Structures are given as structure tokens and as C-alpha cells.
Amino acid sequence: MSWGLISEMGHVGLQTTNLQGSVFDATQILGLRETERTDGTVYLSAGDVHHELVYVESDIDGVDSFGLVARDGDALREIRRRVDAEGFHIVSNTPRGAGIQDGFSFVGPEDFVFEIYIGMQTDTAALKSFGPDRYGHINIHPRDVTGMMKFLHRVLDFRLSDVIGDDFAYFMRCNPDHHGIALVKGRGTLHHHAWQAQSIADLGKLGDRLHKLGRDLIWGPVRHGAGHNIAAYYVETSGAVVELYTDLEQIYDDNRDPVIWGADENWWNMWSSYRPEEFRQHGIAPVVRRPQNLLR
Template sequence: MSWGAISEMGPVSIRTSNLEQSVFDATQILGLHETRRTGGVSYLAAANVHHELAYVESDVDGLEALGVIAADGDALKDVRRRVEDEGFRVVAEKPTGEGVEDGFTFIGPEGFAFEVSLGLQKEAPTPKGFGPNRYGHFNFHPQDHFGMVKFLTKVLDFRVSDVIGTGGSKGFFLRCNTEHHGIAVLQGRGTFHHHAWEVQSVSELTKVGDRLHALGRDLLWGPVRHGAGNNIACYYQEHSGNVVELYTDIEQIYDDNREPVVWEDGEVWWNQWNDYVPEGFRALGLAPTASKYR
């Protein structure tokens, strides 16, 4: 259920300096399946769609584009008009990759590229031994987080679920449907931090730890029980430098007009079990790169 122009989260596109390693991480650690590979682009998915994640072969590691799905054709046109009214630069009038019926891409605040899509191609179910149910949300750290939230609510119809910190708020969690958040915005240095995937149960979080251990790698953090969203989650870092979250048991909000939950300064919103955060965790992630569109 959604109320506005955007009904769900769309694919994330990431530039990688080692396509094979990024695909290995996505398939052998996260558990996605590769649906297509063409022109130096690997398309990957957990759900029965063309793709939820794309890795683009490049000489740099960076974020290419963040995707959202328009509710219908009229909604797509409405968002296109709002983008023009706000003065954002449209850099592609049609979908830039495969598997999408219609859409456009524009450069939003702080150089982040957003691709608004319609008609994501469905795929037949693919048998798999492990993996998430679907892609769920992303987290990024713009320098002007207030400006980013204004953009997300005004142009893309997101609603604020939680506010982190009073007075000079540090962050916001926003939703476009019943799931507690599709986007998390925390004040930072202008980078993309992680993309997140829903798994079936807590046991799946322990299994990703086992897979990492077998490869001589480690979980970055977790499992933890977040306060904002109430989800249980764990995190690891993949080849490009991006962070990947797996989560389960996230809050669902069925009251479209629910007032945001406000976390006071000093409240431990990031983990209900303790206040530990790994050193340097928030410094990880990727810078946006719009070089494709220049």
C-alpha cells in the first residue's frame, strides 16, 4: 500500500573496479542470482524481477544511481514535472539499463542520481539454496540532510517515520509504503552507505556470518536490534567498499498519517541491546558518481 507517486524502492546501480569480485560477493555471500550480464553490466536479483541491483564495470568504485518505482504512468509524469519545477537536471529521458518499461534519470541534491522507473520486468522463479527475499532500502549520508529530506518528501512523496535527535536533528527514516523505511538519511560527508535486503528469519543472519567466516572475512556489525524500525540486522562490506545490510522483522506502518517517532538526543536508536557501534562504521561507503551522464 502506498499513498503517493512512489510505490516501492527500485534497483540500486553501483560502479565497481572489479566486476567479477562484486558479482561473487553478491551471489556467494548475499545469495542473489545473476539474471543478465551485458555490456559490462551485471544485473542481480533476489525477488522474481529482472534486477534489484546492478554492478557496472568501471575504473572507479562509486554509486551510479538510486532507483524508485512510480505507482503508475501518471505518477511517473507527475514526478517528472516536479523534478523540472525544482530545477533538477534530467540526464536520461529513458531507462538507462535493461528490464524497465519506462523511466527517467535526474541528478538530485549533492550529485546523487535518481532513476524513477515504471514496469520492472518480471522473471520466472529461480531455485536457490540461500538468499534474501528481496531488496528493501538504502541508507545514505548527505551533507545537508535537511535539504535531502525536503527533496524526498516534496518531489518523491516519502513520509517521515522517525526523527533522530531533537533540535539539530541528525537523521530521518522515510517510507513510501507500509515498510518503516525505504530510505534512511543521516547527516554525513555526502556518501552512500549501504543497501539492505530482507531475509526470512534471524537464522539467515547467522548464516551470512558463516559464509563470510569460510572466506576468511568478517561481519562488520551485528546482529543488532535497531530502535528505529525495530528490525534485527547485520552488516558486511563488499568489494566496492559499499556496505550491505541483511535484516528481518522490520516494523510495518499501516496508518498513513502516523506522526513520526522522535528519538531524543542521547537515546540509543541504533541498537536496543547495547550502545556499541564499530569504530569507523559510518565512514564506510561510496561517493556518488555521475560521470556516466556528462
């Protein structure tokens, strides 16, 4: 169910200096499956679609693109009209990767690339193994957090679910999921990409897998106030954070007013006020794609 132009979150594309290590993390720690591999690019999925995560071999670690699924062809064309009207730089007039029928890509605020598309191929797993059910959301730390919020609402029809403080954080949705994109004021980075598990037991098993490898959860399990999800986090090879979560709030009232949190209220963990100081220092920046004469 979606009221607007974007019906669901599509995929996260990351550039990585260690393709083998990134794919290991995605398949052996998170539990995704590889669906296709081309020269220097690996497509992975949790659900029955061609891809929800894409790794591109590169000489830098960074954000390649965020994929968003348009409601239909009319919605795709309306988004393109809005993007052109605002003068955003078009990266590609056709899908940039495999498995997509139609779409385009553009450089949005703070150099993040958004790929808008319809018609992703299905790819059904032969057997269900461990791992999440689907890709859920991203958490971005823009420098101009209010400007990013207004862009997502004005151009892509996202709506506000929660507001934290004054010009600090916004949680935004494109369907009943409490948030598809969370914005927290920061250094202009992607902090984490998040994946929906079936139960809190899956978060415990994630911790066990990391322990076997001599690696750590960097936070969690916690019960967030904004979104109500139970979540655990670790750092993947590219430097981005991965969240595995369950029990995210669903909002079926399209016109529900956003929940307002004071700057000092504990919106981050209903079970404790503790929050690791280094948690927000993780993340990776976008790979700049705009021509030099358009950089600002």
C-alpha cells in the same frame, strides 16, 4: 500499498573497479542470482523481477543510481513535472538499462542519480536457493541531511517515520516498510544497501559464509530502535556496506506521526549501547554526472 507517487524501492546501481569480485559477493555471500549480463553491466535479483542490484564495470567505485518504482504512469509524469519545475539535470529521458518499460533519470541533491520508472520485467527463479527475499532500503549520509529529507518529501512523496536528534537523521518511507531511505548526516555517501531475510537464522548463516572466506561482519546482529529490525552488516568489494535484516517495523497508518528520538537516546541498538567507531566511516560517493556548468 502506497499513498503517494513512489510505490516501492526499485534497485541500487553501483559502479565497481572489480566486477568479478562484486558479482561474487552478490551471488556467493548475499545470495542473489544473475539475471542478465551485457557489455560491462551485470543485473542481479533476489525476487521475481529483472533486477534489484546492478553492477557497472568502471575505473572508480561509486554510486551509479538509485531506482524507484512509480505507482503508475500518472505518478511517473507528475514526478517528471516536479523534477523539471525544480530544475534538476535530466540524465536520460528513457530507461538507462535493461528490463524497464518506461522511465527517466535525473541528478538529485548531492549528485545522487535517481531513476524513476514503471514496468520492470518479471524474472522468476527456477528454484529458491539461499539468500534474501528482496531488496529493502538504502542508508545515505548526506552533508545536508535536512535538505535531502525535504527533497524526498517534496518531490517524491516520502514520509517521515522516525526523526533522530536535531538535523542529524531521518527515516523515510514510501510504503508500509518503516523506511525505504534512511538519512544520517555525513560525508555525502551511500553507506549501505539492505536486503530482507526471512529470519535471524539467515543472519547467522551470513556470518558463517563470511568466516569461511576469511571476512568479517562489521556489526551485528543488532536490534535497531528506529525500525525495530534485526540487522547484520559487511563490506562488499565496491566499498559499500551491505545489510541483511529481518523483522522490520511495518506502518499501516499513512498519517502516523514520526517517532522522535533525542540525540542521546539509543536508537541504534536495543540490545546494547555499543556501536563500532569505524562503522560510519564506510561508504562510497556518487559518480558525478552533471555538466561542469551545473556543478556546485
